[in-house]
Amino acid sequence: MMTIRPFNPADGExxxxxxxxxxxxxxxxxxxxxxxxxxxxxxDNRQEFDACLSRGLTLVAEVEGRIVAFGQLEPVDHVVLLYxxxxxARQGIAxxxxxxxxxxxxxxxxxxxxxxxxxxxxxxxxxxGYAVIKTEVAHRSGVDFERFKMLKKxxx
Numbered sequence: 001m002m003t004i005r006p007f008n009p010a011d012g013e014x015x016x017x018x019x020x021x022x023x024x025x026x027x028x029x030x031x032x033x034x035x036x037x038x039x040x041x042x043x044d045n046r047q048e049f050d051a052c053l054s055r056g057l058t059l060v061a062e063v064e065g066r067i068v069a070f071g072q073l074e075p076v077d078h079v080v081l082l083y084x085x086x087x088x089a090r091q092g093i094a095x096x097x098x099x100x101x102x103x104x105x106x107x108x109x110x111x112x113x114x115x116x117x118x119x120x121x122x123x124x125x126x127x128x129g130y131a132v133i134k135t136e137v138a139h140r141s142g143v144d145f146e147r148f149k150m151l152k153k154x155x156x
Contacts, residue, residue: 025086
């Protein structure tokens with residue numbers, strides 16, 4: 001059984017572990033070893049990582065009391081993070097988190113939701129109704145990443 005709940009600061013290490021596992025386990029399908037190493041190291045700066053998780057609405061999913069996925073809406077119209085552990089990927093957990101984030105945004109009156117998707121997450125967001133607006137290159141710690149600015153408009 002899965003539970004989705006708001007993030008609390010005590011979840012920081014478990015969320016960092018999910019991030020690392022997801023990037024290291026799934027990232028090599030679309031990224032170089034250098035890109036995966038840099039991307040997976042982001043939680044190593046725990047002060048910055050924990051501060052990021054404390055902004056906006058961050059949700060975690062638990063299975064058998066263990067955090068297996070997380071997602072974040074910040075600001076209220078932008079999905080900034082959505083990660084699932086490799087052992088729990090493709091089981092509908094990220095979809096459930098996304099649905100909660102989207103419901104929160106819609107309740108706040110948002111008519112468009114955006115995200116910056118990776119090569120890995122682009123197909124997921126397309127299935128959720130997002131369209132690519134622009135392809136761009138992000139620079140992180142001297143490493144370039146192709147990403148996709150995506151937008152989902154609320155249905156009338």
